Amino acid sequence: MAPNMDKKRILIVEDSATVTKVLRHLILQFGHFEALFAQTLAQAQQLCLQQADALFAAVVDLTLPDAPNGEIVELTLAHQLPTIVLTGNFDPKQRAHWQGKGVVDYITKEGRYSYELALKQLQRLGNNHEHKILVVEDSRPVRKLIVAALERQHYQIFQAEHGEQALQQLAQQPDIKLMLTDYQMPHMDGFELIQQLRRTRDPTQLCIIGLSTNSDAALSAKFIKYGANDFLLKPFLHEELYCRVNQNIELIERMEAMRDAASRDYLTGLYNRRHFFAHAEAHYQSLKQQRHKVTVAVIDLDHFKQINDRHGHLIGDQVLKAMADALTTHLGRFLIARAGGEEFFLMMAGIGSEQALRLLQPLRQRLAAEPIMTDAGPITVRFSAGVSERITDKIEQQLHQADILLYQAKQGGRDQSIGDHGAVTISSG
Numbered sequence: 513m514a515p516n517m518d519k520k521r522i523l524i525v526e527d528s529a530t531v532t533k534v535l536r537h538l539i540l541q542f543g544h545f546e547a548l549f550a551q552t553l554a555q556a557q558q559l560c561l562q563q564a565d566a567l568f569a570a571v572v573d574l575t576l577p578d579a580p581n582g583e584i585v586e587l588t589l590a591h592q593l594p595t596i597v598l599t600g601n602f603d604p605k606q607r608a609h610w611q612g613k614g615v616v617d618y619i620t621k622e623g624r625y626s627y628e629l630a631l632k633q634l635q636r637l638g639n640n641h642e643h644k645i646l647v648v649e650d651s652r653p654v655r656k657l658i659v660a661a662l663e664r665q666h667y668q669i670f671q672a673e674h675g676e677q678a679l680q681q682l683a684q685q686p687d688i689k690l691m692l693t694d695y696q697m698p699h700m701d702g703f704e705l706i707q708q709l710r711r712t713r714d715p716t717q718l719c720i721i722g723l724s725t726n727s728d729a730a731l732s733a734k735f736i737k738y739g740a741n742d743f744l745l746k747p748f749l750h751e752e753l754y755c756r757v758n759q760n761i762e763l764i765e766r767m768e769a770m771r772d773a774a775s776r777d778y779l780t781g782l783y784n785r786r787h788f789f790a791h792a793e794a795h796y797q798s799l800k801q802q803r804h805k806v807t808v809a810v811i812d813l814d815h816f817k818q819i820n821d822r823h824g825h826l827i828g829d830q831v832l833k834a835m836a837d838a839l840t841t842h843l844g845r846f847l848i849a850r851a852g853g854e855e856f857f858l859m860m861a862g863i864g865s866e867q868a869l870r871l872l873q874p875l876r877q878r879l880a881a882e883p884i885m886t887d888a889g890p891i892t893v894r895f896s897a898g899v900s901e902r903i904t905d906k907i908e909q910q911l912h913q914a915d916i917l918l919y920q921a922k923q924g925g926r927d928q929s930i931g932d933h934g935a936v937t938i939s940s941g
């Protein structure tokens with residue numbers, strides 16, 4: 513069978529037929545992985561050699577017929593494979609031993625839930641490299657311990673010894689999503705750091721986990737009061753660190769997905785009107801300050817109502833989606849939004865209206881030459897556009913100017929673009 517390039521390939525080393533069966537079933541349900549199975553150390557050795565570069569991670573049982581003492585872990589780690597131990601051995605010493613060796617997680621077999629947990633961990637591992645975490649801790653050994661544990665989870669890690677350094681790191685890496693911070697540190701302590709950060713970044717943009725000690729129970733509550741999302745008592749188990757960090761990262765991921773969904777038009781996937789104004793205005797002001805050109809365009813499909821009337825709304829929707837795709841293909845480097853109905857906004861930074869009119873032309877020609885393929889057959893669409901480069905106080909006013917030009921284009925017979933200087937892009941015929 514040809515390998516599936518989209519799925520990550522994992523190695524599962526397990527001698528129990530029952531556990532293998534459950535894992536096979538879960539992996540199929542999960543859909544993210546393609547698994548290679550081995551029942552013995554010897555088989556695993558062979559697969560590691562054959563598939564060295566193709567494997568993403570391993571899930572291994574510690575007790576195998578030809579390797580009863582966890583030798584399999586030495587093998588997978590030697591092949592640089594992130595390894596999750598899935599075992600029936602509950603002994604805390606064993607857990608600490610293998611965690612010390614550098615396994616990603618040590619999960620005890622306690623039914624279906626533990627197998628799901630192992631797969632979820634692997635899935636997280638696949639995404640973690642996208643996330644940046646800052647560890648702020650003045651004690652070098654503690655910092656090293658946390659950094660090593662999180663690097664094992666494939667997170668991108670940054671470090672700071674005190675609050676001031678942390679602020680510098682965050683200024684250089686504004687996309688850091690999670691920060692772990694100690695309380696007592698030189699120059700700036702953890703509370704002051706959190707207070708400063710919360711002035712500009714709320715808990716859904718930057719998750720903060722306070723590191724407190726068992727000796728002061730009030731510290732944890734104080735961390736939360738000052739704006740931390742969570743806290744972790746030192747000393748902690750690796751699992752607890754992972755659980756807290758992963759949970760908070762998942763929270764941020766969910767918030768980002770919700771934010772993205774809220775900023776998109778449900779039908780076309782383009783930005784919606786609300787996002788356009790929220791996002792475009794700040795950019796518009798900074799472009800103005802730097803004396804860059806900014807052109808805005810309002811584009812409107814011609815006689816779109818007729819398409820709806822003739823073929824129904826579903827076909828109209830297909831046309832709108834195709835129009836959005838065409839806009840993205842031809843003008844995707846600019847900020848594009850569906851303003852509503854069959855109207856689209858564009859903010860084109862760095863260019864004047866003449867160039868903008870020229871850039872609209874290939875789109876116009878393509879739409880004229882290539883009808884949109886819908887379930888009701890091919891439909892040719894045309895559009896009118898107003899294009900303005902006259903800078904105003906706010907982008908809304910410049911869009912209003914473009915809207916007036918659009919109106920002129922409609923009045924002038926449609927299928928044309930009009931700029932500030934009366935320039936008319938000749939219709940495509």
Ligand SMILES: Nc1nc2c(ncn2[C@@H]2O[C@H](COP(=O)(O)OP(=O)(O)OP(=O)(O)O)[C@@H](O)[C@H]2O)c(=O)[nH]1
Binds near residue numbers: 815817825826926
């Ligand atoms: N299918 C579909 N139609 C929509 C959607 N939103 C708005 N419309 C329709 O878009 C049409 C817009 O009609 P008009 O404003 O008369 O514009 P037009 O027919 O394109 O005419 P001109 O702009 O003057 O060329 C109406 O029939 C709306 O019902 C949508 O999300 N899907």
